[in-house]
Amino acid sequence: MLIASTNVAQHIGFGVIAATMVVGALRVVTSNNIVRAALWLVVVLAGAAAQYILLAAEFVAVTQVLVYIGAVMVLFLFGTMLTRAQIGRERDLNNPNRVVAAVIALALAGTLAFVLIDAFHAVRLPSDSTPVSTAGISDSIFSTYLLPFWALSIVLTAAVVGAIVLARRD
Amino acid sequence: MLINEFLLLGAALFSIGVYGVLARKNAVMVLMSIELILNSVNINILAFSLRNNGDVAGHVFALYIIAVAAAEVGVGLAIVLLIYRNRRSISLDELSQMKG
Numbered sequence: 001m002l003i004a005s006t007n008v009a010q011h012i013g014f015g016v017i018a019a020t021m022v023v024g025a026l027r028v029v030t031s032n033n034i035v036r037a038a039l040w041l042v043v044v045l046a047g048a049a050a051q052y053i054l055l056a057a058e059f060v061a062v063t064q065v066l067v068y069i070g071a072v073m074v075l076f077l078f079g080t081m082l083t084r085a086q087i088g089r090e091r092d093l094n095n096p097n098r099v100v101a102a103v104i105a106l107a108l109a110g111t112l113a114f115v116l117i118d119a120f121h122a123v124r125l126p127s128d129s130t131p132v133s134t135a136g137i138s139d140s141i142f143s144t145y146l147l148p149f150w151a152l153s154i155v156l157t158a159a160v161v162g163a164i165v166l167a168r169r170d
Numbered sequence: 171m172l173i174n175e176f177l178l179l180g181a182a183l184f185s186i187g188v189y190g191v192l193a194r195k196n197a198v199m200v201l202m203s204i205e206l207i208l209n210s211v212n213i214n215i216l217a218f219s220l221r222n223n224g225d226v227a228g229h230v231f232a233l234y235i236i237a238v239a240a241a242e243v244g245v246g247l248a249i250v251l252l253i254y255r256n257r258r259s260i261s262l263d264e265l266s267q268m269k270g
Contacts, residue, residue, distance in 0.1 A: 029190035055216040079247040083254040101192030109185035129223040159241035166248035
């Protein structure tokens with residue numbers, strides 16, 4: 001009984017969050033106001049964090065909130081602020097041939113949905129899997145996946161230095 | 171729960187992101203759409219990780235993707251800023267001088 005009720009709650013939670021995310025994503029790509037698009041992006045990213053929790057990935061969810069909603073959104077708002085004088089509605093945000101883009105995106109969505117339903121229609125997620133602990137993730141990062149971690153460290157350092165060099169006024 | 175619920179959500183976000191990349195003219199908006207795409211990939215990775223009874227590798231690479239996305243946004247916005255400083259516009263259809 002308890003398992004069944006948590007299952008229903010999971011489904012309802014998933015549905016509500018997923019619908020919010022899709023609506024938010026559509027607003028991100030159709031809004032005529034850059035700041036509003038950025039704030040809708042916050043909705044989508046927070047929804048993604050909630051989905052990570054549903055997928056039993058707490059540490060990734062917390063990292064998502066810290067890095068995306070905390071840091072990346074501030075970067076986006078700074079970028080908007082520094083590249084656009086006025087904050088408000090603008091007319092000139094879309095390509096003239098965005099109908100082609102919509103056709104491509106719809107075709108892509110249809111293909112993906114067909115393939116996924118065809119391949120995974122009966123696959124269930126296990127409801128009693130052992131939860132991944134943060135200690136397990138860190139053990140894995142610093143042993144099995146140490147080489148990608150180093151590569152990523154170099155990439156981040158290069159990105160920070162590169163961003164400073166590019167954005168510097170000289 | 172079915173794995174397809176998460177995979178279809180990821181597919182929907184991915185397609186919306188692709189539409190944004192193709193349809194938007196403002197460079198900052200294109201970067202936002204790329205963030206949508208990267209998040210859909212992360213949802214897929216974590217769904218498959220849970221399907222393999224909580225595989226740690228999925229969590230590790232989801233974290234790596236988040237870090238790479240942060241680096242990408244940093245460099246991308248620096249480039250956008252530089253373009254804006256030189257041309258007073260970040261409209262992508264005006265940036266055609268590399269077309270040969």
